[in-house]
Amino acid sequence: MTSTDHTPDELDGLDVKRNLYWYKVAEPDDFADSEVRVCPVGLKTVAVTKLHGRYGAIDNRCPHQGGPLGQGTVENDKIRCPWHGFDFDPFTGHAAGGPGFDVPTYPVEARDDGIYVAALPPLPHTRTISDVLVETMTEWGVDTVFGMVGHSNLGVAEALHRAETAGELKYFGVRHEGAAAFAAAAYGKLTGRPAACFGIAGPGSTNLLTGLYDAKSDRVPVLALSGNVNSSVAGKGAFQDIDLLAAFADVAVYSQMVRAGSEHGELMTLALKHAIIQRGVGHLVIPDDVQVLEAPDQPASGPQGRMPDLRTGPPTAPLQQALQQIAAAKRPVVIVGAGARHDMEAAVALAEALHAPVLTTFKAKGQISDAHPLACGVLGRSGTPVASWMMNKADLLLVFGASFSDHTGISPYKPTIQVDTDPLALGRFKPVTVPLLGDVGMSCAALCAELRVHPELIDQRTEVAERWTVWRGEKARRAAARTDRGVPAAAVIEALNDVVPADAVVAVDVGDHAYSFGRYFETKQQSVLMSGYLGSIGFGFPAAMGAWAAAPDRPIVTVTGDGGFGQYLAEITTAVKYGMSITHILLNNGELAKISDEQRAAEYAVWQTSLHNPDFAAFARNCGAHGVRVEDPADLSAAVAEALAYPGPALVEIVTDPQSR
Structure with a gap:
């Protein structure tokens, strides 16, 4: 026997x-x-x-x-x-x-x-270098990892597995590492804290780069972990052997190789400290053989005694110059960017004291409710005529945590006070009247404390309300328009205005639909996430996964086009696997309509922008999600409401007119 x-x-x-x-x-x-x-x-x-x-x-x-x-x-x-x-x-x-x-x-x-x-039963686990690294991650509060497990990161994967089993972190296995990096970037945008993304040597790590460049461009903290080939064959042209330190040199604020003799907890601490303070990518490369080396006595490392209070007040001289400019202005406006996300209470208090309209950059959409009597919506290419009207009539711009790139639409010809914590951001594109270095919240409080206003300061609330009345009438006209090519984009966004919960997180992809969202959607208390300065198509659905991981108790909505979703559509199976309640609004116009517009504007032929799409709603159902297709505007609100109520990933595919705006 x-x-x-x-x-x-x-x-x-x-x-x-x-x-x-x-x-x-x-x-x-x-x-x-x-x-x-x-x-x-x-x-x-x-x-x-x-x-x-x-x-x-x-x-x-x-x-x-x-x-x-x-x-x-x-x-x-x-x-x-x-x-x-x-x-x-x-x-x-x-x-x-x-x-x-x-x-x-x-x-x-x-x-x-x-x-x-x-x-034989397994031997008791001996603590490894990977355990030290993961323990240090969790000490710093990193509790979420997106990635793909593979042959050159198995030692780290096992340490992550142990930590997840102990309830110290959550791991989400994705279908493409690019989605992992976008999800981690979105997590950082929503919370201000780093999540981690994880890949193997060679292509697994290079696939992370686009999402990590999004984090770099929008200045959010992310931790990237790369497995690597064995130390003995590194640099010899082995399978999947590339110089990952060189590959990540531009995207990361900190990038180091973990070696057998390293102080491993300290390397992880430095990666995270750089990521948090410099609001960028901290990156570690961990060779396969090093991952499993025993390290029973090496200490993990945490943030205690490592992190200063990063808030800084404005210097006295430029503060007084700013106060003088404000005292001389009759029609000041406040412009907030994503850098003011966590200081909006102070920025709005200053605006209220000045009766000053509040305009946001597209990246900052949702940071003030459009129901506020001073809110004007988004400024710039994706913006409202309310915001552009009020800026054009202003005699002083107070700009908090915003760039002056061409997409923001901030006038370079107005007297300007610019407040930012980054000295390199001050006057980056053109000189400003008063560059004020300081934390947005503390700077707003300092301005309020010594505020002097012009005796003829204009209360602009009535004019803001008038401009909204005009614009809402125009929005309603556009939403009611009918074509035989699909639902107008304005009608889609009008339906979202009616049914998207006030506390939702909305991840918006890059494409023609994003311009419509910026113009037509009126925020309440929703948080809006987007690929701002990188402008990477494909961001939307992975970002929704990151938002769900960060805030699973909030409604999560993503608005994408067919072009963007096509890049990461397999991730819907990830959402199904983990039960992510994501409501996906997919505007399907059968082409890269924004690029078609740009070709027409340049007087080129429209070429290679058409798309051959599947039935996205049926695809969602095949993957185990809820899926419904809408072709009649009358069905929009009910379809979106049903998707929002679905306990899991749900996709509403809306056939839209590529010529409607």
Whole structure:
């Protein structure tokens, strides 16, 4: 009944002294004679063979380069390694190459109910370098990781697995590393805290780069972890061997290789400290062999005693200059960018004291409710005529945490007070009247504390309300327009205004639909996420996954075009796998309509912007999500409301007119 080449004494010793555990690996008649296969035995894999009616079990790893012996063939009563042709006895583990290559054997029994193989219970875990790195991550508050597990990051993956099992973090396995980086960037945009993204050597890590450039461009903290080839072959042109430090040199504010003799917790601490303080990407490369080295006594590292209070008040002289400018202005306006996201209470208090309209950049959409009597919506290419009207009539611009790039639409010809924590951001594009270095919240408070206003200061609230009345009338006209090419984009956004919950997070992709969203959607308390300065198409759905991971109790909505969703559409299976309640509003106009517009504007022929799309709603259903297709504006609100109520990922595909704006 038992087939093994252990001696009786050895078997007795194993069973009694080491408490072998028996695992069923096959049904009684599963094996054909001369068949070998890989069988899981606890955490091990074993090559099990049936030969001449006997069963043998040997270790699955060839000692040459780890080839899977269970995937080999049985020739001349020996198992032949599928990688390099080494031969092994299926019962004794003896290698044809000599005793130095022998592999361990395992007791095997053919019982009435199946084939059983015995193995020792796993040894107690010895803490590794990967454990030190992951423990340090969690000490710094990193509790969310997006990534793909692969052959050169398995040691780190196992440490992440242990931490997840202990309830210290959440891991989300994605279908493409680019989605992992976008999700981590969105997490940082929403919370101000870093999440991690994780890939293998070579392409797994280079796939992270686009999402990491989004984090760099929009100045949000992200931790990137790269597995790498073994130290012994690095730099020799081995499989997937590229210089990851060089590849990440431009995108990361900190990028280092973890080596056997490193202070491993300190490297992780430096990566996270750089990411948080410099609002960028901290990156570590961890060779495969280094990941599993034992480090029982190495300390993890945390933020205690490492992080200063980053808030800084404005210097006295420029503060007084700013106060003088304000005192001389009759029609000041406040413009807020994403850099003011966490200081809006102070910025709005200053605006209210000045009766000054509040305009936002597109990246800052939603930072003030459009129901506020001073709110004017978005300024610039994606903006409202309310905002542009009020800026054009202003005699002073107070700009908080915003860039002056061409997309923001901020006038370079107006007297301007610019407040930012980054000295390089001050006057970056053109000189400003008063560049004020300081934390937005503290700077607004300092201005309020000494505020002097012009005796003829104009209360602009009435004019703001008048401009909204005009604009809302125009929006209603556009939403009511009908064509035979699909639903007008204005009608889609009008429906979203009616049904998207006030506390939702809305992730907006890049494309023609984004301009419509910026113009027509009126925010309440929603948080809006987008790929701002990188402007990367494909951001929307992965960003929604990051938002859900950060705030699973809030409604999560993503608004994308067909072009953007096409880049990461497989991630809907990730959302289904983890039960992510994401409501996806997909505007399908059958083309890259924004690019078509740009070609027309440049007086080129419209070329190669048409798209061959699937039935996206049916695709969503095939993936296990809710999916519905809308072609009639009358069905919009009900379809979106149904999707919002669905307990999981839901897609509303709306056929839209590429010419409607």
